[in-house]
Amino acid sequence: MQGHKRVLLAAPRGYCAGVDRAVVAVEKALERYGAPVYVRKQIVHNIHVVTELEAAGAIFVDEVDEVPAGAHVVFSAHGVSPAVVSAASDRGLQAIDATCPLVTKVHREAVRFAKSDYEILLIGHEGHEEVEGTAGEAPEHITIVNSPDHADEVEVKDPSKVVWLSQTTLSVDETMETVRRLRVRFPHLQDPPSDDICYATQNRQVAIKKVAKDADLVIVVGSANSSNSVRLVEVALEYGAKAAYRIDYADEIEQSWFDGVATVGVTSGASVPEVLVQEVLADLAGAGYRDVEEVKTAEEDLLFSLPKELRSDAAGNRDDRALGGRTTRP
Numbered sequence: 001m002q003g004h005k006r007v008l009l010a011a012p013r014g015y016c017a018g019v020d021r022a023v024v025a026v027e028k029a030l031e032r033y034g035a036p037v038y039v040r041k042q043i044v045h046n047i048h049v050v051t052e053l054e055a056a057g058a059i060f061v062d063e064v065d066e067v068p069a070g071a072h073v074v075f076s077a078h079g080v081s082p083a084v085v086s087a088a089s090d091r092g093l094q095a096i097d098a099t100c101p102l103v104t105k106v107h108r109e110a111v112r113f114a115k116s117d118y119e120i121l122l123i124g125h126e127g128h129e130e131v132e133g134t135a136g137e138a139p140e141h142i143t144i145v146n147s148p149d150h151a152d153e154v155e156v157k158d159p160s161k162v163v164w165l166s167q168t169t170l171s172v173d174e175t176m177e178t179v180r181r182l183r184v185r186f187p188h189l190q191d192p193p194s195d196d197i198c199y200a201t202q203n204r205q206v207a208i209k210k211v212a213k214d215a216d217l218v219i220v221v222g223s224a225n226s227s228n229s230v231r232l233v234e235v236a237l238e239y240g241a242k243a244a245y246r247i248d249y250a251d252e253i254e255q256s257w258f259d260g261v262a263t264v265g266v267t268s269g270a271s272v273p274e275v276l277v278q279e280v281l282a283d284l285a286g287a288g289y290r291d292v293e294e295v296k297t298a299e300e301d302l303l304f305s306l307p308k309e310l311r312s313d314a315a316g317n318r319d320d321r322a323l324g325g326r327t328t329r330p
């Protein structure tokens with residue numbers, strides 16, 4: 001029999017500091033330089049954010065050779081390889097680097113270990129923009145490891161000088177399994193100097209684990225190309241949710257999902273504006289799930305200052321974020 005209908009709302013969820021900074025960077029660039037402002041790749045992996053910025057005058061391109069010479073181009077939160085930076089400079093583009101500082105940290109680690117002649121096993125999804133950017137820092141030294149199974153077959157030249165690094169938005173549990181299997185084969189494998197999987201990815205996974213054990217159904221708001229959103233669906237299923245779905249918008253919810261469902265868990269990926277979650281909650285309320293309980297597992301107050309190119313305006317006013325001000329977005 002179906003019990004009391006309720007929603008468990010995971011917290012933290014939604015925007016992380018790196019996404020907030022990247023989105024505000026495009027908004028500020030539009031404000032300062034006027035439309036159009038070009039953006040290489042989706043600024044963050046969320047269709048709603050991209051559509052709204054397009055409406056405001058941003059033009060998203062795949063590569064910098066699509067940007068008119070001399071124009072402003074923003075590099076996305078996922079980061080770029082040095083080859084992309086050079087190509088932009090060769091074209092005379094005015095680059096604004098919105099790479100998340102936590103991705104830049106992994107780039108720096110890659111450069112440092114490559115300089116010391118380590119082989120770097122980069123755990124991540126081949127083809128993902130962040131992995132392409134990091135691998136491009138030291139292509140001769142980096143091998144991408146896609147999965148725990150791949151760890152059983154990857155080859156290295158010198159097993160005594162190997163380090164692993166990772167993409168920032170992976171499943172923590174799966175990554176640890178990949179590392180465990182790598183270490184069976186390479187006992188001297190070194191760990192990164194600090195966690196590469198970022199605080200936001202980790203916090204959202206911890207929160208959904210707590211929600212999932214009591215949920216008949218979990219709804220994750222996030223886009224299909226958002227790595228951390230897709231991981232939230234997998235983690236929810238692993239930790240006890242009877243079913244879990246990812247949606248971009250509330251109107252993708254299907255009535256058949258609610259058969260026999262008392263408790264619905266809700267969360268959102270790190271690139272998702274809260275307004276989209278509120279629309280889901282409104283739909284759920286309409287279906288009788290009005291009782292909403294927040295399940296909070298961490299507080300987040302991290303805020304990154306804007307890319308240096310946008311930190312002061314022509315009048316010499318500083319970015320309020322650099323002064324510890326609040327973000328301009330929800």
Ligand code: SF4
Nearest residue numbers: 016018019100168198
């Ligand atoms: S998910 Fe993590 S690494 Fe990616 S933008 Fe957000 S804080 Fe940065």
